[in-house]
Amino acid sequence: MSLARLSLRIRVFLFFAALAAGNIIAVIAGLLFGYERMGDPSMRDAMIIGGTVASFAILGSLAGVWFLFDEHVAKPIERLAGFLRTRTHSEIDGEIEKDLARYLGDLAPAAQELTSRLNATRQALTEAVQRETSRLADEKERLEALLCDVPVGVLLCTADHQLAFYNGQAVDLLGSAHAPGLDRRVFDYLHQPPIAHAYERLLQTEDPDAASDLLCATLADGKVLAARMRLLSEGEDRHLVKRPGYVLTLRDVSNDMRSHAQRELLMDELFDRIRRPAAALQSLTGVLTADDGPVGPARDKVREAASLEARQLAGAIHTLFERHEQNRADWWPLAMIRASDLAEAVTARVEADGGQITCDPAPLMLRCEGFEMVALLGKLAGRLNERKDLRLEISEDGAGAMIALDWTGPMVPIAHLERWLDEPLDVGLDDVTGRRVLISHASELWPEKLADGRARLCLPLREARRETSRPAPVPRAVVYDFDLLGKAREAEFAQRPLEDLTYVVFDTETTGLLPTEGDEIVQIAAVRIVNGRRVHSEVFDTLVNPGRAIPAASTAVHGISDAMVTGAPDIADVGRRFHKFAEGAVLIAHNAPFDMEFLRRKEKLIGQNFENPVLDTVLLSAVVFGQSESHSLDSLTHRLGITIPEEARHTAIGDTVATADAFLKLLPALKAKGLMSFGDVVTEVRKHSRLIRDLNA
């Protein structure tokens, strides 16, 4: 053992001990040497006594010096070292004790200075990190808000085409029986070839700025979406990694395409239906007007043919025009806006120009281009500002609405009106006139005289509907987990770390406890856990029509009555959707054999097998807390400090969320026991399967 590894105090002690030993050896050697020289045996005892006394004196004085040295130098150095070490590794503040290093000169003050400096630096660093963290959090929130609001669907996918991010618009666009979910493949929602092809194409360009435009269709309803794909680059120099993820922005163009196709169709039909009678008429007229034309019955036949063709031509023009009129507003995508909002905007505009107007809007939603309509009405009101008590009234008018500006005084001459309509409107575009606005709304504007010395301008809108209460805001949240982008996929469940797996935690409510006696599922609820996080917006919660009466005793437990499930889909439908929801995930339930039994009995009806690996929180609780504890959901959640709100207890979704949260709290405990992978857990769980059956066996 090398000396350097011994503690300072022992080394000092050994040093003094060696010194003492050396001195004593020197005394003994000196005395021996003197005794030999003298050759007088009578001196031996005196020399031994002298030597012993000298040795003890040396031992005593060295022990004294050692003690003082140990007390005032070695010990303080060790304590000072301890002091420095604790302050290096933790954030303890405080002075060094005054007496600690009195004899070490400037060492203690220097150490003190060093630690205070260290603490100050550490504090500054913590503050900087906090500042930066909160700045990043703010930025993240702003980005989330932005991505919520952009009017296109945004998807972020991994190189394996798994969703790592999506916004609310994307949910609407992809719309299918099951909402998009993190870690699902984008091809569950969109047709694969165009996307896969665009991805390959972009990879080949090796250009991080390249984008690829493509058309793709949804699997659910064949909606055509225009999409733009861009690869995700990394770092400040924005280089591409070997297998980059990508962003897809989506826009629904099926309406545009449908309108375009409709229009083309109408044009084709128009020419077709006009050309034929026009040609016939030309020939027939030629025959009739010829100098040597037919006479008598021969002429009557030609005339009849001519008048038939003329009638058909006129009829074709009228019907085609009518269809054109009907489609016209569709080709111009107009939004629904609130009549009161329109009125307010007009008032603001009129007042800004120094005028006055009162408004009386009916509670209607109007199909119109709000900005242009306000500009037109503002312009008209401005031209009418000489008139007394100007009023804007918006009222129901058949299937549409009537926008009317009225005042006390005479009618506006049409000639003036025509002139006003030809003036450009203040909308920032030169060629937008009042007439253009009327045309795009397929509308007209005219003056009318009212009974009591008042007059008005009428502008009818073709489409309006009664205002309903504002719909509850659709949660437009963005959902994401960027860690998915950096995760390689492994096929085998058993080897995968627990936190890498996707879990679907679920619970069922039933008509009773005995599936063998004909009890059925009445509700399924499930949530997803991705990357160790419960994804709040990915929830499955559906009533199921059990096709039989629900006993009152069961209704008393879960509160689901016959009336509530009459309109609900049956287990075949719900089961299929649940199977899709749970695809690729580990199923988790509290007392899973119960729920799985109900599901597996229906596999044939559903047409799918539930082959997912299954974990049971009862067994996990036994692994973590030992078999002697109670493993009911109430006991488990209580032990883990999770509260189930009373109103949620025994609802499928309430119990599901509680089970999911319990599982998330059990995860670290499992890892602490050295159970890192799914396989480890299953092996451990089997030891407890006397408690209940393990379903992976």
Added chain:
Amino acid sequence: MADGGRQQRVLIVEDEDNIAIALDYLMTREGYDHERIATGTGAVEKIRDSQPDLVLLDVMLPGVSGYEICQNIRSDAGLAGVKILMMTARGSAMEQRKGLALGADGFIAKPFDLKELREEVRRILDGRAAS
């Protein structure tokens, strides 16, 4: 056609000559005393002078629009007895509403069958005779 011994008078305001030829023929055959002018300009003065029973009024006219003529006739108390039948090449539902709102008594979309026009003219003039 005689009505109460007096021949009814019709003024045709139409800029398209070929349609005017057909209308001229029809009115003659129906026994109306008729006249035609080809522009909107001066139409109202002409109507004030001649006080016709019916004006066959085209909407799209050079000079002054048919709507304007209609409005001017209706705002002149002295012309309360004049009936107006508007003719338009577009004939959308909105245009029809506008025409009727401005005081037209009838509205017919081009192209039309002469028979259709004849019936509409009769309806308006008979209604007038009855009132």
